[in-house]
Amino acid sequence: MNSIALSSIFVVLSIVAIIYLTARLKFSVFGSLFAVSLGLALVTNIPFEKIVDLMKSSFGSTLGNISFIIIFGAAIAVCMEKSGGALSIATHILAKSGKNNAKPAMAATGFIPGLTIFCDTGYIILSGVARSISAQSRTPMPLMAAILGTSLYSVHCLVPTHPGALAAASALDANLGYFILAGVVFAVPGLVAAYLWAGWMSKGQDYAPAVEEEAFASDKALPRFSHALLPVVLPLILISISTLATTMGYKEGFAKALHFFGNPVIALLMGMLAGIWLLKNNGGRKGDFNNVLEEAIMKAGPILIITGAGGMFGAIIRETGVGSALGDALGGASVGLFIPFIIAALLKTAQGSSTVAALTTAAIISPSLATFGLDSDLGRLFAVLAIGAGSIVASHANDSYFWVVTKFSNIEMQESLRVFTSSTVVMGLVSFACIWAASLVML
Incomplete structure (x- = not known):
């Protein structure tokens, strides 16, 4: 058995070890990643004197790429929560839609704040709104929970203002501006499919609406809708303007200022300042x-x-050379997009973390992009989109977000598994199908 084949076995075993340690034994994710990384380095062909330096440099470079963005994104979420901005967006949309359109309004209510707010934070903030709307419109609460949960989750996995998508984009050197725009576009059909599926799975079931609770804060206690949108929309606008300027060939003169403010770090800093305001x-x-x-x-x-x-x-993993060997064995762009999707979906389903699934998948396929025919700007974009779609599948009992949706909705676990979990599977599959179909035309 040659060294690459042996290293491949060790890589597979290391991934299984992380899944087992985090999902089954409930060990610390950091501790598991550190121990398995060190163990993998020791049993493969990496020189002893290089191991510690490689671990330190890779840990630091990863943080250097995304730390500011994650901190400023978290700050925006804090501001939206403490100011009532997320609730302002929700109540405005619901007032415009009316009770008869409570379900699509709930989807929009989660989708817009979810562009920058982590899905679990967003659900905690908006769960009271979901229960109130369920009670007022007599909509079954498991259905309402699935609609809000998937609307937040769709953009959490596909838009790089969130850690998993951002880390994958960083690892594959994908254009963040394009990724934001494409992520939003491909999240929509996935969300629509999940919305329809959740409704179908709720039919014929004896699911009750939520019990009427104390009303949430009045409009007077909340910021204006237009003001509440600013921290969410401003970073997206700044990054999109910079991307558009680059596409049109503007790189000098006034465009330098556009690119400065369109840098994701500065754009999210502006969003945070808008949140403070x-x-x-x-x-x-x-x-x-x-x-x-x-x-x-x-x-x-x-x-x-x-x-x-x-x-x-x-x-x-990259240092072992396994990724390059995998690429040599599975060449071809038409096959290539399936590989990151399947790996991310398996990892997500097995160990529960979309972020870990996206990070690990990006590390595995990064050396293979050229062999897959994905070593171009568009190819890298489609690769990270495929990873994002895979990291959606599937949220269940080993995922903390599953329990946020279940417990904050006051519904039973089996109801949540039937409606919410199955909807995340459908959402990931439909999102990837759209991504793959687009790649056939654009790659």
Whole structure:
């Protein structure tokens, strides 16, 4: 058995070990990634004197690429929560739609704030709205939970203002501006499919609407809808303008300022400042800036550590040469997109974390992009989109988000598995089908 074949076996075993340690034994994700990375480096052909330096440099470089973005994104989420901005967006949409359109309104309510808010944070913030609308419209709560849960989850996995998608884009050197736009586009058909599937899975079931609870804050207690949108939309606009300028060939003169403010770090910084302004305009107090940053750092800290460890694990895998060997064995762009989707879907379903699934998949396929016919700007874009779609499949009992959706909706586990979990499977499959169909035309 040659060294590449042996290394391939060790890589597979290392992935299985991470799944077993985190999903079955409930070990720390960071501890599992660190231990398995070190173990993989020791049993493969990486020189002893290189191992520690490789682990340190890869951990640090991963954090250097995404740490500011994650911290500022977390700060926006804190501001939206404390100011009532997310609730303002929700109540405005629901007031415009009416009770008869409660379900599509709920989908829109999750989709818009979900562009920058982590899905679990967004669900916690909006779960009270979902229960209230379920009670008022007599919509079964498991259905309402699935609609809100998938609307937040679709963009969480496909838009790189979130850690998994961002880390995969960084690992594959994909254009973030294009990825944001394409991620939003491909999240829509997946969400529509999940919406229809959740409705079908709820038919004929004796699912009750939520019990009427105390009403959420009145419109007067919330920021204006247009103001609440600013922290969410501003970063997306700045990045999109920079991408458009690049596409049109504008790189010098005034375009330099556009590219500066369109850099994801600066764009999210502007979004955070808009969130601080929103918070101050809605009952904020002196010291809010410091408080928001401190809370954002506390929220972002665990994500940063896990992301850095995932990058370290990916660097060890790349050093083994297994990815290149996999590419040689599975060449062809038509096959190539299926590989990241399947790997990400298997990892996500097995160990529960979309971020770990996206990071690990990106590390595995990164050396193989040229062999797959994906070593171009568009090819890298479609590769990260395929990873994002795979990391949607499937949210179930080993995923913390599954329990957020279930517990904050006050529904039973089997109801959540039937409606919400099955909807995430459909959403991932339909999103990938659209991505693959588009690649046939554009690649």
